[in-house]
Amino acid sequence: MNKPANNLRNAFSTIGKSVKREDVIEKVTGEGVYVADLKPVGMLYGKIKRSEVAHARIKRIDVSKALAYPGVKAVLTHEDVPRVLHYGSPHPRSVSCTKDQYILDDKVRYWGEGVAAVAAISEEIADEALDLIEVEYEELPAVFTPEEAMKPGAPQIHEVGPGGNLVLDPVRVERGDVDKGFAEADFVLEGEFSGGRPMPGYMEPNVCLADWDGSGKLTFWTSTQSSFMVRGILAEVLGLPRTKVRVLVDHMGGGFGAKQDCFQHEFLCALLARETRKPVRMEFTRCETFLAGRSRHPFKLWLKQGFRKDGTITARDMRIVFDSGAYGSHSPGVTTVGTNSATSLYRCENVRLDGRAVYTNTPIAGAFRGYGVVQTYYALDIQMDEAAERLGMDPADLKLKNAVREGDIAPSGHAIVGHGLEACIEHGTRVFDWKGLRQGARCPDPAASHVRKGWGLGCEMHGSSAYPGIKEQGNALIKVNEDGSVTLMTGAAGLGTGAHTALAQIAAEELNMPFESVSVVHGDTDAVPWDIGAFASHTTYLVGSATRMAAAEARAGILRRAAEKLQTTADALDMVDGRIFLRASPDSGLTVAEAMGPTPGIPSANILGRGTYEPTKSYSFAAHFVEVTVDTETGLVTVDRVVPVHDVGKVIHPIAAAGQIEGGIQQGIGHTLTEDYIIDTETGRSLNAGLVDYKMPLSMDMPDIDTVILEAAPDPGGPWGAKGVGEDPIIAIGPAIANAIHDAIGVRFHHYPITPEDILNALNEKERQS
Template identity: 40%
Template sequence: MKRFNIVGTDVPRTDAEAKARGTAIYTDDMKLPGMLYGKILRSPLPHALIRNIDISRAASLPGVKCVITGEDTPKIKYGNWRLFPETQDEYPLAVEKVRFIGDEVAAVAAIDNDTAEEALELIKVEYEELPGVFDVDSSILPAAPVIHDYCPSNISVNRKIKYGDIEKGFAEADYVREDTFTMQSVSHAYLEPCSALAQVDLDGRITLWTSTQVPYIIQCLLASTLNMRENDIRVIKPFVGGGFGGKMELRAWEFCAAFIAKKTGRPVKFTLSREEEFLTGRRRHPMKIRSRVGFKKDGTLVAKDLRIQLDGGAYNAMGPTATFLCGNFGAMLYRYPNYRFHGEHIYTNKPPASAMRGFGAPQSLYATEIQMNLAAEELGIDPIDIRLKNAQVSGDKIPDVATISSCGFIESIKAVADMSGWKEKRKNLKPGQGIGIGCYSFISGGVFNWFNTQYPFSAAEVRAFSDGTVHLLTMASDIGQGSDTVLKQILAEELGLNMGDIRITSADTSMTPQADLGSWGSRVTLMAGNAVIDAAKKIKERLFGALSARFNLNVIHEIECKNGRVQAVTRPDYGLTFGEAVALVQKANRGEPLVARGSYTPRGKGLVTPAFGFGAQVAEVEVDRQTGLVEVKQMWTAHDCGTVINPRSVEGQLAGSIQMGLGYALSEQFVMDGGKTLNTSFVDYKMPTAADMPPSQVVHVDTYEPEGPMGAKEAGEGLASPTAPAISDAVYHATGYRCMDLPVTPEKILEGMKKD
């Protein structure tokens, strides 16, 4: 394996000190002179026509500077799938109709928060309530209320994947089973509520600071929704307090801040309350998954027929992508020679579901993994063995789904079986104790570029200076995952510099090179990392040429950037400091600055992703047979993320994934009464605390991804998938209760145990 100096070491996060001191500025920490405070009026009804809105009392309240409704806006719909304009189904403020409890109806800006809140209460909206639908089965009935006129079926997206011959596959099977799984909706529950601050300049151009994962997408969609030119909008991403997929679309408050700033000439800030976040916020898709699989007697998979219905809520949001992806993930992990998928994205009168860590994988892979265990038991094969028999390997290709260039899946399964003492424990645990397994595969960024731009997938600019420092500009968005640090590590490694020699400016659309679709789908390390390397290589070419001329080097000499120097590999005395070499290049170019642009676009890697991460996880649990309470005693994880660029960060991603997966498995769910979310606080939404976390052991399987920067690929998002099936399987092992409808609650366990 290639040795690195900075990549692969525990470099402390470069933003950590500012965060530790409390000096890191998040959007809601900002205040501008003359700033107004914005608040949003939301629909109290799940489905209704707006008959009239009377804003007169609110507008005349002293201190209120602006009140807007949908009628005041340009009435342009937005949505992330702008390649397919019919899927753009959302107005920033409702026009004529509301479709979920929390749909944005009006916005107020006032001199302070208290006044803005008071004004909301003075807006009078007359609604004509319509019947609503709250689950996918009712929504697709012929007589169901139509939620969007353009879509009478309420099915907004159909996605199909097919390869091999499914009928022939099942005909060859010795054993076929069909199961239905359902999954609940859960919250991203990032700690920082969404916030946006807009300012307008003398020319009418807008600057928007916003808590987002996707500054460039916000820039484009805000421009089109305001009917402005893209580059008349500048989006700056300050520090962001977590996203997990929940901050990757243009949202009403971003539009309202910009629109009102333009209207009033004053800066406007909107910050959501936690109650708004829970009551109306984006969430992970509830899904209904019907999966039919066929095996040979010896456990070899021959066919899979997968049907998934996504409960999308009132708008598409990122649902089309989730519909696309859950079918791809259904084809991952194991070799299905014959595969068919049909996914439907279905509207209901609930808060829109959208992207959330794993993006369709946690649901799809829960079904895969539990069904694998069900089949293994019937076939009399150990769950580990049936996985090893069918596991995908490097070089596997699935038409339209995957080209797997590196894969440490088998190694991961073996490692996790060893670490956990699987063979012994699966046989010999006491009543109430159990171990279970869950596996995952995940993408390293999407190739399915629905966003449709003329730009590369990611870009980086490197400016080199004669004082030996460099400035990296990138639109990659650090939302807490540590991408600024990782990109600096990659650049420092490539240019032979120290971390302290690099300044980074990230995610300011007026300064950082266009474009980058932001932080989602685990794209940053691989895609932005490759763009950084591309830019660095161009800088090096220039430095090497200058050095070669300066020392009259024979062209066969290899030159390197190392330890702050640029030098001939075999004759380091033929060398200069990095800064001297930069000065030389600049002199040779009559003062031109030394700047290079790099980019990355995956080519010839299929339609899904340039690289896949893999891994396996085992959970050990103890279930109280009186109360049904589950205690997770230990987690073991072995995973393949290619080269580990920052071990501490990868381990932090893993531990964070386990926290989220533990909640998904056991305690987290939105409790709904029709269209109303009932649990709207952290007291009622049960997220694991420090005391709930099990001990955890991890092995990074040693792989090298040829498409990745220095061999790296996805880490952290895929890990959102294996925890729930592993815990669920362990609960089955402990109690005999097999959970087909997440989460695994004590009530379900006790009920399930009674049936035995």
């Protein structure tokens, strides 16, 4: 079945409206069930013993005391678990993954890695038993930064891979003639950039619950964004047919991309349950979400661009090195996407890029909202600001002049649809009063000369869907019920974003039935169609399109059934707001329930709509306008106001979309100013694995945000032109803040987080030099 054409109608009944989310009552009353709320009869508690060295061979591991401890039911070490080399990142349909991990190995590769697992009758006993496990290590030389890891003769962390501690072969991209481009430049800017180790900080720590039935089938509840991938890798590593693994996920307390690995604890939980023949639940502490979760990749980047006097970019040369930590996880994808992103955003015909990911003996970096692009565009956008300064141009004018345009070749290799970025910059410049503010005083109160204000702009573009890295596929089934309601069956996870509400809106819109008549069944691999996972800002775009196709098929089925009852043909009928009628006489007709329902002597109908959609890619765009205050005596930066302007093609649920944008800004402010998971570069120990000293901004720290959502560049690939919004906001806010700080105090920062201490040191240095 073909995808329905867009813009069939001008007026929409459901999409574009902020309908009440389908999960809102459960969530606000606390009735919503998360995996940590489940407690089947006889359930045991699993805990993981973690390494206290960064790189070592395990010489001896003695669990006898732990096993003898009252209440302990099982202990597993590397000697007890299947030894299968497997992927960490569950995208087996992608070429971009690395088989580099075992469930447990006789080697540890970072401080905090699991070395054994315990199941006991209480969490306290399991925790106490961990102390009774004796591990003797033979320490190995370790490397904690990519610089150390890439040195000739550096200790090798893995036996697999291309060598030199590379996770994958370098990603190289070349377009045009870079040397010629530099030769044509009037001036060249060159700079080094770097970034810390931000964590996703989801509210719900990783948690899973495993239960095996008498037939040898594993039922596995887990907080994951990609249930079918967890099923696939669990089955592969445990040596089971996929149908013997059922993965369930209901509500999730966030994921931000980082819950799309198959984690060590998930295998161990399943194996403890098999060993004890009891259900076992394993829940991370907050500390473990740092040690065993996934961070954004720390990075080092070198960027050189040539400019003409009119602001044209003549050449771009970039090298980026991502710190993958001890395992590959999503590094291949992040390196590919992050590196390729530098082909675009600001137009340049001559581009040469080199991206690498390097193993180090530090916690694992993985997928995280922004997926390599946060790092690249931080550098790219700040250097554009520098170019504007050099040219004596307004940065907004320079960015607008170079903004990616319709028909330009995107990082994915596609032609860009629409002028989304230009629209965002132009609109935001007006509503923020960019020009007016920038003409104002940087020191608003002469009596408080240490308080300075600045205004900055950051831009971004980001793809919905992971194509071409992954050949994507969205699936949906819609079942029409005998009471006239419909059930949408989808494998797309609901991370807390409101994705299921958006999908239900899309179904209701296409069916032309009330939103309330659509319910959603999700998160059960035994019941819903195969799903690739909720990532890459693609759920609304990809699964939304599949849902719309399924709804169109279901609608046709309903009309055929009604035609039988009315003894006419389906094409003589129409359905509006759930009422079916003859086009020729709109006043008479019947409801969907009357069409579908069993009546004496006539059974109900079996109507199923099916949608499968294999998209390419669309790009969303954003420009963030930021006002900051800098206290030049303390170095404290306050973000006072943000005007984020986003082009999302067609907005399905305005409040949910704005929620994504505000949340991305909150995370982005944290990454830029306060958040950094710090690893001691002498020992590899985590120095702030917890929310006391890993400082996420809280509600009190949030600025005023006046979100603007534009529908400037609808993409034919999404339902009614809709594109993604999940990742975009975290990308633009960072450079916007860095540029605003420069505007306030005249100092450039090429790294994040920019701490108060960095600000003071830079101001002192500036004073020394002048």
